[in-house]
Amino acid sequence: MLLWVILLVLAPVSGQFARTPRPIISLQPPWTTVFQGERVTLTCKGFHFYLPQKTKWYHRYLGKEILRETPDNTLEVQKSGEYRCQAQGSPLSSPVHLDFSSASLILQAPLSVFEGDSVVLRCRAKAKVTLNNTIYKNDNVLAFLNKRTDFHIPHASLKDNGAYRCTGYKESCCPVSSNTVKIQVQEPFTRPVLRASSFQPISGSPVTLTCKTRLSLERSDVPLRFCFFRDDQTLGSGWSLSPKFQITAMWSKDSGFYWCQAATMPYSIISDSPRSWIQVQIPASHPVLTLSPEKALNFEGTKVTLHCETQEDSLRTLYRFYHEGVPLRHKSVRCERGASISFSLTTEHSGNYYCTADNGFGAKPSKAVSLSVTVPVSHPVLNFSSAEDLIFEGAKVTLHCEAQKGSLPILYQFHHEDAALESMSANSAGGVAISFSLTAEHSGNYYCTADNGFGPQRSEAVSLSVTVPVSCPVLTLLSAEALTFEGATVTLHCEVQRGSPRILYQFYHEDMPLGSSSTPSVGRVSFSFSLTEGHSGNYYCTAENGFGPQRSEVVSLFVTGKCWVLTSHPPLAKFSLTHSFKNLFALSSFLP
Structure with a gap:
């Protein structure tokens, strides 16, 4: 036997969930199972959502689909199969399955069953079949009909879900059983859901509550009533035809669980929404920023804690910390008045700090707190x-x-x-x-x-080390004898008064170098030799320590006859030597 599931189709209603409406098919007579040869009129409902127009009908049976079109929204049929309808621009309706049965005994049930409906199940027999007085639910005896054809369910509920059939007898033969019909009782509207214009309203602001639900299309003309609650307290005057409830001002004491009820008239079906928490928000005051340890010596490496605190309790508050206007870190906390951050001090942490608190209604800044980090000097x-x-x-x-x-x-x-x-x-x-x-x-x-x-x-x-250029040297001539004769020894001294060592000295006779000597300190050097006639002429010396040679004044030595006359420029001395002495002359080495 065929087992058909009765389908539920939902339609939008005013103040409830909106969606694209889907047409539905109603039956007259209202049964989904009839005897062969009988007629069923299908009506495609939902045309109040569309302009009046032709209707397309889709009939599927044994894998084949036949399309028909009618000038209005009705169609009379006599064949088994699945039927759908469609108005121009609308979606297809949900399918309706009809069974034109050749059986001798059938059980007829309505297309759909909703909570609170008065439901009739009809057991019909052809000629030569005698009804007994038994109807079954889930293969268990439900009731004895006493040759009546109808079984009544006066107020359908979920406990009436199940598979139903009836039985009878063929004349002079055997017992027969009807087709099985599965009854699935549907809610006439979806479970309501509470919506609020704000679940975190600011203290003193209004809030609108809406009880959202959806009627089935087949019950779109059923009026609903609504009631709103905070915790277990009824709001306003109770039941109302409006799915909305206006609270003119929400205060901190109004925080709590809110919910609503939707009911059919006359309150035969009542459904509760889930409970939703509404937290009244108090805008954050200006927070206070504190530094601890408050009186510590803030050396580099010291651990400090910044604490930002407001005076209000909020469901969630976002705290942000700033150093010289640059964001540091942020913390989001629930149901707490403050937040803290800690760090070890470095020299870069000196400056002004402040924090902000934001519980969803704008950030409020604290007053600035100054922090000076003392860092000992490094070796310069x-x-x-x-x-x-x-x-x-x-x-x-x-x-x-x-x-x-x-x-x-x-x-x-x-x-x-x-x-x-x-x-x-x-x-x-x-x-x-x-x-x-x-x-x-x-x-x-x-x-x-x-x-x-x-x-x-x-x-x-x-x-x-400062380098001092040499001063001009002074050249002097000394002799051991009062009168210097041929063969006597004469010493030339070259001396500077200033100059950084080392100093290089050079002696000259008529621009011809005689010899040189260097000294590691300021002082003089000497040059000695034994006199001969060839030593007559001009003498001078030079001194140098890297900045160019400095030259002394010229000293002249004159020889006359057998005598030598020594003069200087300017003249320092003049003397004669007899030439009765031996003509001897020797050069001495430079003396330091």
């Missing part, structure tokens, strides 16, 4: 620079002292061979510098110190 670095490549007397030199780390201000002190030179305080990064023109006394070791209250830190020493 001393270096010097000069515009000239050679550090010589008169050149300008700049000493620069800088500590790479340390809280400001920093006091810098320059030193030369442990003697304090000059001190300067720096209120910004980059260090300090002093400049001076070099003299010979500036040679030596330099260093600097930096101090920001934690004791001075000393730089590495830098050595500075």
Whole structure:
């Protein structure tokens, strides 16, 4: 036997879920199973959603589909199969299966059954079949009909779901059983759902509650009533035809679980919505930012905590922390008044901090809190620079002292061979510098110190050597005898008063070099020789330490006859030598 499931079709109603309507098919007579030869009129309902027009009918049976068109919304049929209808522009209706039965006994049931319906199941027999008085549900005896054809279910509910059939007897033969009909009782409307214009309204703002549901298309003309609740308290005057309820102002005390009921008239079917929590929001006040430990010495490496707190409890509040306007971190908390962040201090953490609190109604800032991180100075670095490549007397030199780390201000002190030179305080990064023109006394070791209250830190020493050009040398002539005779020894002295060593001395006779000598310090060098006639002429010397030779004044030595006369330019001395002495002359080596 065929087992047909009775289908539920839902239609939109005012104030409830909207969707594209689907037409439905109704039957007259209302049975899905009839005897062969009988007629059933199909009506395609739902045309109030469309303009009046022709209707297409689709008939499918044994794998074949036949399309027919009628000028209105009805069609009379006599063949078994699946039927659908469609108006222009509408979706297809749900299928309806009709069975034109050749059986001698059938059980007839309506196309659909809803909660609260009065349902008739009809057991019909052909000639030569006698009805007994039994109807079955799920193969269990349900009732004895006493030769009646109809079985009544006065108020259908979910307990009436099941498979139904009836039985009878053929004359002088045997018992017969009808087809089985499966009854599935449907709700006339979907379970309601509560909607609110806001589930987190601001304190003092209105809220509109809507009880959303959907009637089946077959019950689209059934009126519904609605009732709204907070927790277990009825709102307003109770039941109303309107699916909406207006609350003019929501306050903190109005937070709670809200729900609604929808019911058919006269309250035969009542359905509850799920409960929804509505939390009245109080806009956040300006938060307060605190720093802990509050009175700690904020050295680099110290762990500090910033705490941002509001005075209101909110379902969710977003806290953000800022350093000099730059976002640091954010925390979102539920049902708490504050949030905290912690970090270990570095010099970059100095500055102003503030926080904001936002519970969905705009961020509110706190007042700024200042944090100063104290960092001891590192060892400074001393270096010097000069515009000239050679550090010589008169050149300008700049000493620069800088500590790479340390809280400001920093006091810098320059030193030369442990003697304090000059001190300067720096209120910004980059260090300090002093400049001076070099003299010979500036040679030596330099260093600097930096101090920001934690004791001075000393730089590495830098050595500075100042080169002094030699002064013009002075050439002098000395003799051991009062009168210098042939063969006597004469010494030339060349001496400078100033100049950095080493100094190279050179002696000349009539522009011809005689010899040279160097000395590691300021002083003089000497050149000795025994006199001969060939030593007459002009003598001078030069001194050099890398800046070019400096030349002395010329000294003249004259020989007259047997005598030698020594003069200088300007004349220093003049004397005669008799030529009765032997004509001897020898050059001596240079004396240091």
